Amino acid sequence: MPCVMVHYSEIGLKGKNQPLFLRRLEGNIRKATAGAGVRWIEARSGRLVLHLGDAADWGVIRERLQWVFGIANYSLALRVGLDLGALKAGVLAALKPLTFQSFKVSTRRAYKQFPMNSEEVNRELGAAILEDRLARVDLERPELTVHVEVLPRDIYYSVQREPGPGGLPVGVSGRVVALLSGGIDSPVAASRLLKRGCLVTFVHFHSVPYLDGASRDKAADLARLLSRYQYESRLFQVPFGEIQREVVAGAPPPLRIVLYRRLMGRIAAGIAGQVQAKALVTGESLGQVASQTLDNLAVIEEAMSLPILRPLIGCDKEEIVQEARRLGTYEISIRPDQDCCRFFVPRHPATFSSLEEVRAAEANLAVARLVQMGLDQAEAQTFTYPEAGGGET
């Protein structure tokens, strides 16, 4: 019966964090592979072995594990006793259906009492393959690598290995709130935090009924897609049009965007308090648009009571686009919508705003009431994974 051999990234494995890291990774793998036939998970010599039931579906498991952060690589593996003859027979049989011109054997020996070292296993097994197949050994760029792992009690082998996404298991780093706009950048920013082990709660501001609901639907689709990394995503949809109207009525046009952003930040921080998040995340990158100059970022940040994480601050748009394509969010993000920040926005927003003028403008607004209004009117949606289509509550 095959099993799945999972190697995790060594990073984050220092000292006290190790048990937490492993427990999370194991739990996340269990959630990711729900219903796909994993019977139990065993920690063995710095690896995780997923034992499969008769009806296990490797295609589904392979697809789902590619989104489990913390995994360095994984493979469908077979097991024999501590016996070189059995290993040779097993590997030759596993290679039978495969075509390849070149190969190498890569052995790791966690069980040091095994009488042969890794090099010797490589050579012996390599010789057996050379005898059986018309292929050559290529240590630099082999077409196929046979991985062998000698553990106490048994030897595992696999002939195909999938790269994992790396990073830290989601959940080991605490929770953040991501401001999700429906654009290209913010989902990429959120995914960077997921990769570093954060759980992410999403917040989207929309201007329904002043604008149509397209951005709201995009934010929902993005949150649903990103739930494949954390198994459950909560998205708070905050009606922002009424708040914008009050800003428009009470503040000079060039300052509107910065004022909107400060209000969004305060509302997001209020939500962070409700869900015990420790920081906010945005998709800002320096200089991309008027609101993202260093001056404006500083003024926006001043209103925030929590750290603002901006993982894309030093990225070019093209890099972000490529990452969005790999992530699968790009196709959702480019759907046309009416972004609430371009609503009631002057043609020439200020690229520089001083804290004094912004504070003076806010003195004319009922900031606390507007923030409370946003919090009161927020509607939460929940998306779960895996689940056909994603559930909504």
Ligand code: ATP
């Ligand atoms: P994005 O591609 O993420 O929309 P952008 O390049 O359009 O970013 P801005 O519109 O200046 O840049 O937005 C900067 C950041 O502010 C966004 O990445 C997002 O984190 C947050 N943000 C902007 N608009 C909204 C919104 N309507 N709801 C939630 N967050 C928003």
Ligand code: MG
């Ligand atoms: Mg945007």
